[in-house]
Amino acid sequence: xxxxxxxxxxxxxxxxxxxxxxxxxxxxxxxxxxxxxxxxxxxxxxxxxxxxxxxxxxxxxxxxxxxxxxxxxxxxxxxxxxxxxxxxxxxxxxxxxxxxxxxxxxxxxxxxxxxxxxxxxxxxxxxxxxxxxxxxxxxxxxxxxxxxxxxxxxxxxxxxxxxxxxxxxxxxxxxxxxxxxxxxxxxxxxxxxxxxxxxxxxxxxxxxxxxxxxxxxxxxxxxxxxxxxxxxxxxxxxxxxxxxxxxxxxxxxxxxxxxxxxxxxxxxxxxxxxxxxxxxxxxxxxxxxxxxxxxxxxxxxxxxxxxxxxxxxxxxxxxxxxxxxxxxxxxxxxxxxx
Amino acid sequence: xxxxxxxxxxxxxxxxxxxxxxxxxxxxxxxxxxxxxxxxxxxxxxxxxxxxxxxxxxxxxxxxxxxxxxxxxxxxxxxxxxxxxxxxxxxxxxxxxxxxxxxxxxxxxxxxxxxxxxxxxxxxxxxxxxxxxxxxxxxxxxxxxxxxxxxxxxxxxxxxxxxxxxxxxxxxxxxxxxxxxxxxxxxxxxxxxxxxxxxxxxxxxxxxxxxxxxxxxxxxxxxxxxxxxxxxxxxxxxxxxxxxxxxxxxxxxx
Numbered sequence: 175x176x177x178x179x180x181x182x183x184x185x186x187x188x189x190x191x192x193x194x195x196x197x198x199x200x201x202x203x204x205x206x207x208x209x210x211x212x213x214x215x216x217x218x219x220x221x222x223x224x225x226x227x228x229x230x231x232x233x234x235x236x237x238x239x240x241x242x243x244x245x246x247x248x249x250x251x252x253x254x255x256x257x258x259x260x261x262x263x264x265x266x267x268x269x270x271x272x273x274x275x276x277x278x279x280x281x282x283x284x285x286x287x288x289x290x291x292x293x294x295x296x297x298x299x300x301x302x303x304x305x306x307x308x309x310x311x312x313x314x315x316x317x318x319x320x321x322x323x324x325x326x327x328x329x330x331x332x333x334x335x336x337x338x339x340x341x342x343x344x345x346x347x348x349x350x351x352x353x354x355x356x357x358x359x360x361x362x363x364x365x366x367x368x369x370x371x372x373x374x375x376x377x378x379x380x381x382x383x384x385x386x387x388x389x390x391x392x393x394x395x396x397x398x399x400x401x402x403x404x405x406x407x408x409x410x411x412x413x414x415x416x417x418x419x420x421x422x423x424x425x426x427x428x429x430x431x432x433x434x435x436x437x438x439x440x441x442x443x444x445x446x447x448x449x450x451x452x453x454x455x456x457x458x459x460x461x462x463x464x465x466x467x468x469x470x471x472x473x474x475x476x477x478x479x480x481x482x483x484x485x486x487x488x489x490x491x492x493x494x495x496x497x498x499x500x501x502x503x504x505x506x507x508x509x510x511x512x
Numbered sequence: 513x514x515x516x517x518x519x520x521x522x523x524x525x526x527x528x529x530x531x532x533x534x535x536x537x538x539x540x541x542x543x544x545x546x547x548x549x550x551x552x553x554x555x556x557x558x559x560x561x562x563x564x565x566x567x568x569x570x571x572x573x574x575x576x577x578x579x580x581x582x583x584x585x586x587x588x589x590x591x592x593x594x595x596x597x598x599x600x601x602x603x604x605x606x607x608x609x610x611x612x613x614x615x616x617x618x619x620x621x622x623x624x625x626x627x628x629x630x631x632x633x634x635x636x637x638x639x640x641x642x643x644x645x646x647x648x649x650x651x652x653x654x655x656x657x658x659x660x661x662x663x664x665x666x667x668x669x670x671x672x673x674x675x676x677x678x679x680x681x682x683x684x685x686x687x688x689x690x691x692x693x694x695x696x697x698x699x700x701x702x703x704x705x706x707x708x709x710x711x712x713x714x715x716x717x718x719x720x721x722x723x724x725x726x727x728x729x730x731x732x733x734x735x736x737x738x739x740x741x742x743x744x745x746x747x748x749x750x751x752x753x754x755x756x757x758x759x760x761x762x763x764x765x766x
Binding site for chain 2: 249262272361364488495498
């Protein structure tokens with residue numbers, strides 16, 4: 175998902191490994207979470223909970239920001255004014271999601287500047303999916319349909335996550351994501367009802383985005399190192415595999431309605447379980463993309479760093495101007511008093 | 513569908529000119545989304561681009577109606593070649609750095625705002641309705657760009673230098689904004705005469721540049737030609753990108 179690296183090992187900041195929490199407070203905290211109470215920024219929380227959430231929310235924010243790039247790639251080439259306006263608004267929504275997710279992460283005590291620094295230095299991760307290229311217009315449809323569709327599967331349960339600011343941010347984000355998902359599907363539908371070339375474009379996009387979309391849910395449960403604690407703390411509500419299955423079950427009939435073929439010869443409906451069974455995911459590809467070896471990792475990070483570096487003088491100017499204004503305001507009443 | 517050219521009556525020409533202004537400027541601003549100096553500006557420049565795109569769509573739809581040949585907004589945006597585009601040269605200029613983008617937005621919004629405000633009283637009901645919406649949007653564009661120009665001009669030494677350079681670079685494109693509109697359209701109260709908007713533009717520019725501690729460049733030789741389709745080199749590249757899909761797959765629905 176947008177927070178795949180949650181599954182990576184948490185070594186904790188220097189010096190906090192093995193930190194023992196006050197058992198009484200910890201018990202009270204666990205009881206509150208178990209009772210579905212929301213944890214708010216000023217409440218006591220175990221350090222591991224704070225760290226896990228900071229990592230999860232900031233990864234989610236980074237994914238939104240990096241996610242602006244593959245779709246932004248088609249704003250100037252959108253094939254109609256209506257599509258252009260919708261895509262521009264969508265990419266802008268993603269920036270907005272990033273903004274309030276950073277704000278939610280800041281309530282846990284890490285500043286946005288620090289979080290962005292972690293992204294730019296490569297220390298923080300973002301979703302593997304945004305390291306794939308958008309090669310044709312149909313990719314914009316496929317991203318909305320599959321990538322936003324997968325995001326929604328994961329994010330709807332997050333609306334009930336135990337940390338209040340994150341849960342509230344997710345409610346708004348989910349509404350917008352489901353709008354994006356419908357838009358994406360509608361692009362696919364238009365292509366599939368269009369010319370042969372357009373339909374081929376749609377099929378090619380499904381071929382390229384299907385497997386990476388399944389990888390968005392993260393490694394299989396057996397290999398996911400953090401699931402237990404995150405489930406108990408209600409940071410996570412369903413396991414990776416459960417969400418992935420839910421996504422496949424919802425998406426396969428949609429693809430068949432479009433008249434498209436999924437690039438998985440093993441895909442079949444199991445009449446007994448009422449689930450769609452699918453083939454083996456190439457986890458080596460997933461690991462390589464997370465490790466920085468995806469088709470666009472380098473370009474995505476370069477684009478973010480370039481925007482940050484080339485914008486430094488603008489941010490400095492804004493700060494300098496604000497300081498000048500403040501100094502002038504401070505000086506004015508003094509002059510009046512003299 | 514191949515390239516189209518329109519038989520431009522004075523009204524069609526005037527509406528197309530404003531539509532092309534909005535589309536071309538929206539395109540440039542949209543290029544920033546994902547690459548702006550701060551996340552807030554990704555959102556703000558995206559907002560301005562969306563406003564302008566909305567204005568372009570209303571205006572193209574009206575232009576198609578005025579032409580009366582059953583064409584759509586997309587035909588007008590995607591199937592005309594550069595010499596048929598009627599936008600101001602200023603608006604097709606590449607983004608350059610953030611200062612150039614802000615100066616371009618400010619110089620144009622400072623005339624576009626009184627333009628739409630005046631056009632709210634247009635004798636043409638469609639233009640009056642478009643103006644009523646656009647006026648509010650452009651008021652924000654003007655405020656946003658003026659605030660940034662003041663921050664940049666009165667910020668650091670580097671931002672001051674870049675803002676002044678942007679003004680000096682783009683000033684030669686400002687004269688075209690005040691080229692006279694068709695006399696009959698003005699007389700009938702369809703559209704304002706751009707020359708009549710100059711005093712307000714001068715005053716806005718003077719006020720903002722003073723606060724920004726920037727110098728107003730001298731009014732030298734002015735580049736013109738956009739309204740009659742004689743453009744600068746960057747427009748052809750912009751259209752090659754923008755129109756690519758419509759041209760590569762003629763007649764397809766997207």
